[in-house]
Amino acid sequence: MQERIKKEMKVSEFPGPEELELEKMPFEEYCRKVFDPKKTFEKPEALKGIRWLSCTMYIFTPHSAANLAELGAEVIKIEAPRMGDPMRHTSPFNEAYLYPLHDTRPMTGTGLGFAGANTNEYYITLDYHRPEAREIMYNLVRMSDGLTECYRPGTFHKWGISYKYLMEVNPRFIYVWGGGFGYGPKVFGGSYDILGQAQGGLASITGFHESFGGYPVKHSNWVIDWYSGTMITVGILAALHWRRKTGLGTMIEFSQVQMASLALGYGMPLYGRFGVVRQRWGNWDTQLCVHGIIMCGKSDYPDHPNPQMREEARYVMVSAFQDEDFAELCRVIGRPDLLQKYKTHKERVKAEAQVEIYRALEQWAADKTRTQVVEILTNAGLLAFPVLNDREVYESPHYRERGTLRWIEDPLFGDVLCQHGFSVGLLSETPRRVRWEWRPVGADNVKIYHELLGYPLKQIEEWYNKALI
């Protein structure tokens, strides 16, 4: 090595550890190397060693546990014998299932509505409301770090498996109660995503105003469920860190509907200061103009048999709120009068101005396709992007190259396309991953009850015959 250095080597040419090599790379190349999707399964998992119990249903609470499982925790989902999570029985238009649900129900499958919320988990069954199940549950708790449940308030307490009982069994235990409303005046109310969006105030500011023919809109997907689940995981990770410092468990109470209030943004402080109730403003922005979605007159796929492609592929996101950009936009659409009228951003962000500006934009786009609009605006140096649908997202190389949209060959269910699991926060050293989408109801009964807890197979068979598991 000494000799090699003497031979007029530059510092940049020094052989060194991989990190040094990476430092020499351009940033894009660096990212492609450290986040390489092909290497996902060669790397360690951040939460390996954590064992979590998931007594959950639907999307909201299951997703909080799936987040842990995607990061490497061993998550055991406990479902009702024979039936499983009710979410298994929901599917888009009741038509997209993967079979079988359970070995006794070969004609029933699990619907794609279940996808993404229970990834990488082990599936056992236990009717934990029965007194004879209590000791089994305690044994699971002794071997685990925490539990997430979503039942109505006090239900687990009534069954002798609430935090009060479980902290006696395992003082390091972290317990999540994902209540619909949480404690408080509406404590007995169950919740749904749409209820959360309505009760939390979010629906009131989503969609266009009535004067534009709009009304409060819920998001097509269950965004509050997904959002809440992720926020529970944040709570769990904080509780795990706290436990590392103190050795003590925590109870996390989580109100789903409150997540919708969190998404209100500046609405609450605005009301607090002025008493102003925020209104819906649809695809436009109250603080930036132009910064919204417009409709074009012609479809990108006029002859496509699928109406979603034929009729809907004609929306474009346009952003030109800086003075220079707005000037360019006015020039492109042939409306210099708008620039004269609204010279400053302060003037054009007003409601009346936005109505006029967006109308002018849509008039200009009335004889153009979405692609033409994007092309014209992009060539003019403005930010414009088509509103993509699922198919176009699938075909976009952006997601494919980043590995955030992937095909997984599920060990039991075959080929499944998934956008979750890999997509939220790429971790260079310990990437999230999907090993399997889900498993049938009770698929891991023997693995958990026999191999982990040590119950004899005969006992497991007896429970099964009694429908305790």
Add this chain to the structure above:
Amino acid sequence: MTEIVWCKKCDTVNYLDPYNFWNFKGHVRCAECGTTYYVHLINGFYYEGPREEKSDKYIMPLYADKPYDGYSYYLPGTPERTRPFVCLPSERPPTGKPFYVKFSIRGKPTRGWAPQPPSSGLAGSMGFKWDIKKLSPEVWKEYQEKLKRGEVREW
């Protein structure tokens, strides 16, 4: 949302479930008396019919009841009267026969059909591998043919 065929011959209400009848042109048979009716529905609403018309090709309603008879009824899956409801996807255009997906859009096998062979594991337990060649040999064969024809893609 569901449309009905009210058979005036026997005063039976035949319920046309939206899954099979959302966009449907064809014949449906009364669960009680067997009279066939021509119906044409678009997006869940009647476009034509129902009108009595003889046909050998028909599908049965999902459920039927008789309101003037104290609401006596035929549950889904009553032989020769109503179709069974087993959450199965419908053939397109709807014929009442199930339509199963065997392959994903890139041509690889996806386990979207029933019945599936039981796992035969203890207490519902299952292994970690779906041996398609052993458990679904006919789909495996079809898959091999697709491979030969170059119909299986990576994306």
